[in-house]
Amino acid sequence: xxxxxxxxxxxxxxxxxxxxxxxxxxxxxxxxxxxxxxxxxxxxxxxxxxxxxxxxxxxxxxxxxxxxxxxxxxxxxxxxxxxxxxxxxxxxxxxxxxxxxxxxxxxxxxxxxxxxxxxxxxxxxxxxxxxxxxxxxxxxxxxxxxxxxxxxxxxxxxxxxxxxxxxxxxxxxxxxxxxxxxxxxxxxxxxxxxxxxxxxxxxxxxxxxxxxxxxxxxxxxxxxxxxxxxxxxxxxxxxxxxxxxxxxxxxxxxxxxxxxxxxxxxxxxxxxxxxxxxxxxxxxxxxxxxxxxxxxxxxxxxxxxxxxxxxxxxxxxxxxxxxxxxxxxxxxxxxxxxxxxxxxxxxxxxxxxxxxxxxxxxxxxxxxxxxxxxxxxxxxxxxxxxxxxxxxxxxxxxxxxxxxxxxxxxxxxxxxxxxxxxxxxxxxxxxxxxxxxxxxxxxxxxxxxxxxxxxxxxxxxxxxxxxxxxxxxxxxxxxxxxxxxxxxxxxxx
Numbered sequence: 001x002x003x004x005x006x007x008x009x010x011x012x013x014x015x016x017x018x019x020x021x022x023x024x025x026x027x028x029x030x031x032x033x034x035x036x037x038x039x040x041x042x043x044x045x046x047x048x049x050x051x052x053x054x055x056x057x058x059x060x061x062x063x064x065x066x067x068x069x070x071x072x073x074x075x076x077x078x079x080x081x082x083x084x085x086x087x088x089x090x091x092x093x094x095x096x097x098x099x100x101x102x103x104x105x106x107x108x109x110x111x112x113x114x115x116x117x118x119x120x121x122x123x124x125x126x127x128x129x130x131x132x133x134x135x136x137x138x139x140x141x142x143x144x145x146x147x148x149x150x151x152x153x154x155x156x157x158x159x160x161x162x163x164x165x166x167x168x169x170x171x172x173x174x175x176x177x178x179x180x181x182x183x184x185x186x187x188x189x190x191x192x193x194x195x196x197x198x199x200x201x202x203x204x205x206x207x208x209x210x211x212x213x214x215x216x217x218x219x220x221x222x223x224x225x226x227x228x229x230x231x232x233x234x235x236x237x238x239x240x241x242x243x244x245x246x247x248x249x250x251x252x253x254x255x256x257x258x259x260x261x262x263x264x265x266x267x268x269x270x271x272x273x274x275x276x277x278x279x280x281x282x283x284x285x286x287x288x289x290x291x292x293x294x295x296x297x298x299x300x301x302x303x304x305x306x307x308x309x310x311x312x313x314x315x316x317x318x319x320x321x322x323x324x325x326x327x328x329x330x331x332x333x334x335x336x337x338x339x340x341x342x343x344x345x346x347x348x349x350x351x352x353x354x355x356x357x358x359x360x361x362x363x364x365x366x367x368x369x370x371x372x373x374x375x376x377x378x379x380x381x382x383x384x385x386x387x388x389x390x391x392x393x394x395x396x397x398x399x400x401x402x403x404x405x406x407x408x409x410x411x412x413x414x415x416x417x418x419x420x421x422x423x424x425x426x427x428x429x430x431x432x433x434x435x436x437x438x439x440x441x442x443x444x445x446x447x448x449x450x451x452x453x454x455x456x457x458x459x460x461x462x463x464x465x466x467x468x469x470x471x472x473x474x475x476x477x478x479x480x481x482x483x484x485x486x487x488x489x490x491x492x493x
Contacts, residue, residue, distance in 0.1 A: 007040030008486060013050040013461075015451050022050065024457040027485035032453055043493060048480055049465055052447035053202030053458035054413040057363050058342060058403030060142070061206045061229075062178055062215075065188040067110045067407035074111030074140055079119045082112050082137065082146075087129035096133045106134045106151060108177050110407060113140050114164075115270045115375040121146040121164040136177050138170075140371065141270040141408055145170040166271050167292055175209060186219055192411070193226040197489040199412050200460030200479040203228035203448070205403065207262050207315075207342075211237045213246075216256050226489045228458075230259035233312065235303060247311035248338075254485075260315040260340065261307040265295045266323035269345060269372055272379060274320035276346065280379050291320050300330045308336065315340040315363065321348050321386065328354045340401075343368075346380060346387050356396040363401050364390060366419035366442075367409035373431045384432060390420055391435045400437075400445040414477040417442040422471025439467045439474075457486035461493070 007030075010022040015032070023031040023038055071089045076082035086109055090096065096104040107130075114121055126135055126148040134151035147155065147163045155173050157165065165173065180188075196204070204227055206212065212231050233241045238261060250258040267273020272280050275291040283289040295303070300316075307314045314336065318324040324347050331339045332354070340361040345368065347355075355362060369376075369388035376384050393400055402420065404411050420442040424430040437445070443466055449455045461481035464473055482490040 024486040057401040064406040065192040071109035083125035083129040141268040143268040143271040202458040207232040248313040264317040275323040276320040370425040418474035
């Protein structure tokens with residue numbers, strides 16, 4: 001008897017408490033039953049857990065791929081130490097490569113966290129580290145960059161007193177240093193996608209700031225097939241998207257879909273630019289004492305109206321409590337359906353209820369709570385009970401979707417889930433454990449399908465029960481296999 005086309009039987013798959021067989025045909029789950037009779041290829045799972053494939057709902061994929069090749073200075077405890085780490089890395093590489101004019105290429109590092117440093121980023125330290133090499137350090141939250149004098153001159157900011165640039169100028173510089181030739185970047189992206197599949201990931205929402213439709217089409221045409229991708233569209237590209245007739249949910253090919261219109265309304269906690277009702281400590285009287293409102297209310301309403309008219313659903317970056325309130329006001333005024341807010345890190349109790357009443361989704365990154373807990377305690381004093389309010393959102397009936405914001409946090413959904421469930425890391429006591437999610441809630445916020453007949457066969461096979469594992473065990477969860485539309489993208493069985 002010939003094997004059934006495009007079919008696979010998973011024997012002894014554990015689905016919840018049940019151990020049974022699963023038949024996959026033409027990319028979908030055709031049957032779940034004991035003792036399925038089939039001529040299809042068979043794979044023994046031996047009681048391993050079969051779960052829906054995982055999604056990371058917020059990544060910057062090019063930057064994540066690049067970060068894996070760059071110096072990480074996130075462990076630096078001061079500006080001086082970050083500069084010394086940079087100097088050591090430059091020295092260890094020997095002569096820095098040069099461009100066509102003979103000028104040394106810019107050295108780029110990621111991850112500095114100046115919010116908890118005893119000293120501030122400054123030119124003296126970074127100039128001493130360069131030895132004739134232009135340097136750009138990108139903050140862990142991507143909202144600021146620290147440049148030495150040579151880099152300031154190259155990127156059009158000569159004469160800046162400290163080299164620390166925030167928000168729009170920082171994003172502009174990041175876009176420039178991240179503009180790597182396709183021949184170099186695409187293999188990095190493919191490696192990162194393969195790694196994501198090995199963690200059970202079947203799809204990502206790519207919110208890279210660059211226009212990346214053709215980039216993903218090129219990669220997929222060349223054989224990159226490890227992930228489903230929804231690509232976001234930033235405001236600077238909205239005219240192009242409308243001219244090309246793109247709309248949210250439009251399928252470009254089997255794996256590539258048009259995502260949402262991404263609007264950034266405020267900054268970040270780490271850069272002290274998240275827009276808040278209260279002033280940041282030590283900033284009284286300064287122009288940005290409450291943070292930075294990037295998009296004022298009237299402009300936001302106009303952008304949302306344009307998106308809706310073009311059938312582009314909106315996802316709006318809002319971290320501070322005042323920014324979140326501002327976005328909810330706009331959604332409410334326009335009667336926006338399918339609205340989503342990215343991050344929603346500091347939210348008033350009244351606005352949690354408004355998320356639910358308006359049907360606004362909260363796209364959250366639980367590992368940020370672990371990264372930012374010390375910064376939050378310092379700069380959001382007496383307000384951290386309203387920070388990273390995962391359980392409050394869930395209890396109010398708000399739909400949660402979870403991601404990493406890679407490269408801000410690792411593209412690993414098990415780290416994300418562990419942070420949501422345990423609210424702890426590195427042996428520290430849990431931080432605001434009252435806002436922890438159950439494992440069931442965290443997993444539900446990380447998937448888009450079910451393990452059920454008729455569902456697309458986007459699946460992950462794991463060694464330990466994700467619903468009964470400890471947070472520490474979740475962080476080290478071993479994925480034995482990943483299937484995308486019934487096709488193996490990772491197989492370690």
